[in-house]
Amino acid sequence: MANNTKIMVENLIFYYGNDKALEDVSMLIQENKITALIGPSGCGKSTFLRVLNRMNDLIPGTKLKGKVLIDGYDIYSNTTDVVELRKKVGMVFQKSNPFPKSIFDNVAYGPRAHGIRDKARLTNIVEESLEKAAIWDEVKDKLKQSAMELSGGQQQRLCIARALAINPEIILMDEPASALDPISTAKIEELIRVLKEKYTIVIVTHNMQQAARVSDYTGFFLLGELIEFSDTNKIFTSPQDSRTEDYITGRFG
Amino acid sequence: MANNTKIMVENLIFYYGNDKALEDVSMLIQENKITALIGPSGCGKSTFLRVLNRMNDLIPGTKLKGKVLIDGYDIYSNTTDVVELRKKVGMVFQKSNPFPKSIFDNVAYGPRAHGIRDKARLTNIVEESLEKAAIWDEVKDKLKQSAMELSGGQQQRLCIARALAINPEIILMDEPASALDPISTAKIEELIRVLKEKYTIVIVTHNMQQAARVSDYTGFFLLGELIEFSDTNKIFTSPQDSRTEDYITGRFG
Amino acid sequence: MISRKGKDLLIQNLFLFFASISILVLFLIMAFLFKEGLPIIEVVSPLRFLFGKSWYPTYEPPEFGILPLIMGSVAVTLGAITIAIPLGVATAIYLSEVANLRVKELLKPVIELLAGVPSVVYGFFGLVVVAPWIQDLFDLPTGLTALTASIMLGIMASPTVISISEDALSSVPISYREASLALGTTKWHTAISVTVPAALSGICTACILGMARAIEETMTVLMVAGGAAIIPTTLLQPVRPMTANIIAEMGEAVHGSEHFHALFAIAVVLFFITLALNLLADYISHRFKETGSATL
Amino acid sequence: MKRQQIYQQVAFGGLRLSTLTIISVLGLIIWFLGKEGVSALSWEFLTQAPRNGMTEGGIFPALVGTLCLTLGAIIFALPLGVFAAIYLTEYAKQGRLVRIIRLGINNLAGVPSVVFGLFGLAMFVEYLNFGPSILAGSLTLGILILPTIIRASEEALLAIPQTFREASLALGASKWHTIYKAVLPPAIPGILTGTILGIGRAAGETAPIIFTAACFYTARLPHSIFDQVMALPFHLYVLATEGTHFEKTLPLQYGTALVLLGLVLGINLIAVIIRTRLRRKIRW
Amino acid sequence: MERHFEKELHALKENLLKMGALVEQAIANAIKSLVERDSELAEKTIHSDSEIDELEIKLEEMAIRLLALRQPMARDLRFIVKGTKIITDLERMGDLAVNICERALELNKEPPLKPYIDLPRMAEKAQLMLKESLDAFVREDTELALKVCQDDQLIDDLNNQIFRELLTFMLEDPRTISRAIRISFISKYIERIGDHATNIAEDVIYMVKAKDIRHGHTD
Amino acid sequence: MERHFEKELHALKENLLKMGALVEQAIANAIKSLVERDSELAEKTIHSDSEIDELEIKLEEMAIRLLALRQPMARDLRFIVKGTKIITDLERMGDLAVNICERALELNKEPPLKPYIDLPRMAEKAQLMLKESLDAFVREDTELALKVCQDDQLIDDLNNQIFRELLTFMLEDPRTISRAIRISFISKYIERIGDHATNIAEDVIYMVKAKDIRHGHTD
Ligand SMILES: Nc1ncnc2c1ncn2[C@@H]1O[C@H](COP(=O)(O)OP(=O)(O)OP(=O)(O)O)[C@@H](O)[C@H]1O
Ligand SMILES: Nc1ncnc2c1ncn2[C@@H]1O[C@H](COP(=O)(O)OP(=O)(O)OP(=O)(O)O)[C@@H](O)[C@H]1O
Ligand SMILES: [Mg+2]
Numbered sequence A, B: 001m002a003n004n005t006k007i008m009v010e011n012l013i014f015y016y017g018n019d020k021a022l023e024d025v026s027m028l029i030q031e032n033k034i035t036a037l038i039g040p041s042g043c044g045k046s047t048f049l050r051v052l053n054r055m056n057d058l059i060p061g062t063k064l065k066g067k068v069l070i071d072g073y074d075i076y077s078n079t080t081d082v083v084e085l086r087k088k089v090g091m092v093f094q095k096s097n098p099f100p101k102s103i104f105d106n107v108a109y110g111p112r113a114h115g116i117r118d119k120a121r122l123t124n125i126v127e128e129s130l131e132k133a134a135i136w137d138e139v140k141d142k143l144k145q146s147a148m149e150l151s152g153g154q155q156q157r158l159c160i161a162r163a164l165a166i167n168p169e170i171i172l173m174d175e176p177a178s179a180l181d182p183i184s185t186a187k188i189e190e191l192i193r194v195l196k197e198k199y200t201i202v203i204v205t206h207n208m209q210q211a212a213r214v215s216d217y218t219g220f221f222l223l224g225e226l227i228e229f230s231d232t233n234k235i236f237t238s239p240q241d242s243r244t245e246d247y248i249t250g251r252f253g
Numbered sequence C: 001m002i003s004r005k006g007k008d009l010l011i012q013n014l015f016l017f018f019a020s021i022s023i024l025v026l027f028l029i030m031a032f033l034f035k036e037g038l039p040i041i042e043v044v045s046p047l048r049f050l051f052g053k054s055w056y057p058t059y060e061p062p063e064f065g066i067l068p069l070i071m072g073s074v075a076v077t078l079g080a081i082t083i084a085i086p087l088g089v090a091t092a093i094y095l096s097e098v099a100n101l102r103v104k105e106l107l108k109p110v111i112e113l114l115a116g117v118p119s120v121v122y123g124f125f126g127l128v129v130v131a132p133w134i135q136d137l138f139d140l141p142t143g144l145t146a147l148t149a150s151i152m153l154g155i156m157a158s159p160t161v162i163s164i165s166e167d168a169l170s171s172v173p174i175s176y177r178e179a180s181l182a183l184g185t186t187k188w189h190t191a192i193s194v195t196v197p198a199a200l201s202g203i204c205t206a207c208i209l210g211m212a213r214a215i216e217e218t219m220t221v222l223m224v225a226g227g228a229a230i231i232p233t234t235l236l237q238p239v240r241p242m243t244a245n246i247i248a249e250m251g252e253a254v255h256g257s258e259h260f261h262a263l264f265a266i267a268v269v270l271f272f273i274t275l276a277l278n279l280l281a282d283y284i285s286h287r288f289k290e291t292g293s294a295t296l
Numbered sequence D: 001m002k003r004q005q006i007y008q009q010v011a012f013g014g015l016r017l018s019t020l021t022i023i024s025v026l027g028l029i030i031w032f033l034g035k036e037g038v039s040a041l042s043w044e045f046l047t048q049a050p051r052n053g054m055t056e057g058g059i060f061p062a063l064v065g066t067l068c069l070t071l072g073a074i075i076f077a078l079p080l081g082v083f084a085a086i087y088l089t090e091y092a093k094q095g096r097l098v099r100i101i102r103l104g105i106n107n108l109a110g111v112p113s114v115v116f117g118l119f120g121l122a123m124f125v126e127y128l129n130f131g132p133s134i135l136a137g138s139l140t141l142g143i144l145i146l147p148t149i150i151r152a153s154e155e156a157l158l159a160i161p162q163t164f165r166e167a168s169l170a171l172g173a174s175k176w177h178t179i180y181k182a183v184l185p186p187a188i189p190g191i192l193t194g195t196i197l198g199i200g201r202a203a204g205e206t207a208p209i210i211f212t213a214a215c216f217y218t219a220r221l222p223h224s225i226f227d228q229v230m231a232l233p234f235h236l237y238v239l240a241t242e243g244t245h246f247e248k249t250l251p252l253q254y255g256t257a258l259v260l261l262g263l264v265l266g267i268n269l270i271a272v273i274i275r276t277r278l279r280r281k282i283r284w
Numbered sequence E, F: 001m002e003r004h005f006e007k008e009l010h011a012l013k014e015n016l017l018k019m020g021a022l023v024e025q026a027i028a029n030a031i032k033s034l035v036e037r038d039s040e041l042a043e044k045t046i047h048s049d050s051e052i053d054e055l056e057i058k059l060e061e062m063a064i065r066l067l068a069l070r071q072p073m074a075r076d077l078r079f080i081v082k083g084t085k086i087i088t089d090l091e092r093m094g095d096l097a098v099n100i101c102e103r104a105l106e107l108n109k110e111p112p113l114k115p116y117i118d119l120p121r122m123a124e125k126a127q128l129m130l131k132e133s134l135d136a137f138v139r140e141d142t143e144l145a146l147k148v149c150q151d152d153q154l155i156d157d158l159n160n161q162i163f164r165e166l167l168t169f170m171l172e173d174p175r176t177i178s179r180a181i182r183i184s185f186i187s188k189y190i191e192r193i194g195d196h197a198t199n200i201a202e203d204v205i206y207m208v209k210a211k212d213i214r215h216g217h218t219d
């Protein structure tokens, strides 16, 4: 598989009101790879992630400079259709947040919103997405049951299935396993690793071990700056920047 | 330092209503050591911990068989004064839960409840406790400020200070760092390690690495049973039970 | 000095004492209602009482059929909720989903304040402003009609509906909205397919409580509904809802008379209607609780 | 996709319109009463008794009466309500019984106020033989707002995170100390809000006092709690529905309505302000 | 689905075995080049040592990556740490095979001293030990590993025997000295190969039983 | 306050240095027992090897415990992994010192062959290399480590020179054969000691630069 740049971030600066949350960040995110973002609390990981599907639009008073290109198109240009963008760039949140609907309706939510009404086609999409999210076997007999009755780990995989159902190309995950027990976490991590064959994945985590385990590339943020970005292997065995080294060896702060 | 048994649990069985949550658990907890309890979600770690200071009394319909001796006294005998017991066995919770009062009043809460009114003495206790909890330097200039304005990690250390202020002998901690970022976590862990010189500490964590890092002894629970209890070193390098090995090497479930 | 344990026990019993008093008082109310209301059964069968078409308590022999009163209440209440529910729910959705934070923070407390306006003031307003206006508009002999009462009650009940619905909508976790938007949907789609369904039980509760507010309202209907104890065929007729009837006649009813008991019996009926509505609201809010929706 | 955007525009337009309607109607009522009533307001109006068969003069006795009744209701209901709430949430064993009691209380909060009036009449006026009086009226109003206060206090107490109780108990504090020092302080705003809303309700109620406390007219101020009094809401009702001098007393009616409205809204406003103030200070 | 980590562990194991096979082959070829006086083979064997060296580096990097990225514990950890030791042993055995080849090249330039009998036997034994130690490693078979440890004595005995024999040769005919010394070196190399196989076997026992048996340690 | 982990890392380092010092001493004593024909010292040195062996086990356990309990990353991880390798090297050097002593004991039973000149020089060089490699390790000094790697050539040369010299001896007088062979073994042992020091130096370079320089690898 050739290494293609899927997302290109150039000199990104981001403000909340007058507070600079990101400072001149440039990053190339590769297609079909897992890119992990690590760093201490408040360093701007989530902000960066949410810039990529313009979820930050929801917060009033934010300002952005620089460029974010996905497949070469500037997603912050005036002509960008945000709704289309978000169909292409799925997102999974820190706390699993299934809708209080049946498992089926949760996964079918996106496709339905985009106008798919045909029952057979929906069923197909739901089944496929649940399978991709490695949760089909656990729920296939209770698709009509409320999603709220699933365990935390299952809920999170359901949310991944829901994101997959709109057939995105990129999946953003903001600490998808931080609220889970180790066993569910292991399952999610395994799943993420499988998903990269079809999707480009960007994952925020404050668990360095997790970044080490799942990702191909890792970026280390500090106070809104991208300090180091490279091969995960390299970051964790021989980082170039001493601040990265300090952080991953636990000598920081 | 001689190894003295501080807490002795013998054939403990615990029920929530009709559900058995702990099954014939026996454990000797050493004085001035850190004992970590690990295991998958729902295995009874928190239940066991709360048995030790009778916080489970608050839940109606629970039943307990077996013996729990602290310093040789049966804490479940009819003559036990629960309030006295809890003065001796402090507790720190998973989510930091300072009272919505000033930092000073938070720490002074326990001593005041036990009848200490003398301002100078209270000030003394507060200062000492905050120092022991390694947070004095950060808050000494704002003792009157609300505790809710502290960061998560600071709040948790404040809660530890609050527990220390009643001068307990044993400190129970239920996942004290699970809601914190890695840097705050490291600070709490370092603190725990320092505290063991004066206190006997029992800590529940579902982070195996954390158990490995901080504790002297580790107990592995599974479905309410204590599968293995020994030297932390031993548990993590050469566990005796294959279920322990499976769990800590991530092959479980 | 008493021991700490003793002190704790003493305080606990003190609380028990006060709690018992207030609960006792509250149950006394029901006891009294039934004691004074039930004797009417000796005069008229419950069915005749409920479904009798004439209410002539002072005739000889008196007639105690409260159907006209019930129908009066029903007419006024239905009228009120057709105004209060659509407007109230729409406003609640606007406040929680569309309005920006500043507007919301301004309007929400204002609307809650208005929920406290005394009913006699609404009655007064209805009497001096709305009734003449209705009279002119429809060219009626009197402006004091079921419609006038409906309008006033509708206005009165809408703050209740708005306030409780908005609470329900706001307490739908923000994460649902984020999840929906992140799937590439519009705000409106998100509102109707995620937020409102999630808050549905809260909204239903709001509507039921709004309706209860209309049914139990006394002074307003007494002042603007017209007071005729007939079964209405249009909203433009005067009506005499149950509450208005009780208060209007209680002054004249001789203590211990059949009339007196009949009025208490109406109160019992009202009590059961409110009970039913409250149970319904309770049921709805419990029923959907685990789906994360907001309730009272 | 463009179609979705259009749907959204149309729908939002509808929502805006509804809000505008509601707000303007409610605004209209207040503006109207204000406009008409403000001309009647004067120092004399507030400090003098009605004269001339209540066609002239002020509303002083009614104002005093309302204050007496409200105060009496609070003195009776506040301690009872708060204590009952504390018992129910903190001490009582949570089970079927408490649930039934809670349901009963909830239900009474929704019972028509006229029913309370009937109860007051039967219980205090007749059975206990207080006659129509401040005492009977206060007790009736007190009972009327008791469910409101219990419910608001209970909600405030239940909203206190369980962790506060656990933290306090784990520090070896006794149960009472825990309630007094750890649970009650943060619950105060909620309890206070409920109480103040109750006060507003008591001040504005008419039906319960018609049979239990209010009289058409008395120029004299009450001397004891067994006196009958005038009350603002009843005064307004009487003026507005007494056909004979309706036109003549219209300014008085507007004035009374405005004073009553101002009194009740003022009380409620205090509740809102206190709540937002304290909420901001005490956060968890 | 199989865990990713296990796949990586598996890959490490596979590569270790591959390295083991290469080393075995190198030893066999070295002895063959000596016995059959095949200098070409010796050259080739020396040359192909770079493959083993590269594997060593690759494997060590794999192990470090696993340690850094996967935070292994317990058995997995012991496997990886002991793995890195085994890698070093194997690499060293590869070097010893090269040394044998070098001596063989030198010896092949001179007339044969005597037919080799004990030396090939010894080499065979050493190869067997290597093979068995790796088998024990793969199968986590402590009994086999123990056998390897015991077999080492045999090799030591053979080495001594060869040395004594060579001494006799030298004393009898000083012209044989330089050849005999070279042969004694080869014997020594093989003995060292046996030692390294023993190291591996000891590591296997530690890995499985989490017990150190080196230096006669028992508890 | 200093991090607990760093204390443990420090303890590991200290113990490694202690082990290095013991090995250095053992080598010095071995050579001394040879040169001064002091069999008692040789016996003592052989005996004290068990101390080194115990340290090896202890250090390896420390390293494994650190890996299991602290999940070190980056520099720390390289330090510990390379530490375990260095331990093995040191232990092996200790064994080689014992081997020298064994040969010395045998030689001391016979008349001296000739005064030792190159051998002590070589041994001194090897000791220096060990010392310097450990210094480099402690100070994370790659330049010093590189020097050690270069110095190895010197030892190799001396070894060859000694071997040629001994060959002459043997050819001249076959009675010296068994002694000469023993001495050549000792020379070989010292050469190996130098090799192990070089290994340590290479490990230091890898540890500091995260770059493998073994087998002439560069990228
Ligand atoms: N909605 C917001 N309004 C204002 N400032 C914000 C907002 N969200 C985040 N920030 C600020 O921006 C900075 C970066 O926040 P961000 O949430 O991206 O951090 P993070 O790296 O995701 O941290 P964490 O690990 O705690 O989630 C922080 O200083 C934070 O206080
Ligand atoms: N209050 C309760 N009432 C009834 N069952 C309970 C209660 N608390 C816990 N349990 C049950 O007891 C078992 C043990 O629970 P416990 O909270 O001790 O687990 P845990 O090991 O602490 O898990 P976690 O890591 O998720 O905190 C679980 O099966 C749980 O469902
Ligand atoms: Mg974040």
Ligand SMILES: [Mg+2]
Binding pocket: B045, B046, B047, B174
């Ligand atoms: Mg728990």
Ligand SMILES: O=P([O-])([O-])[O-]
Binding pocket: C119, C120, C216, C217, C218, C219, C220, D113, D114, D204, D205, D206, D207, D208
């Ligand atoms: O004042 P009321 O609610 O009884 O009309």
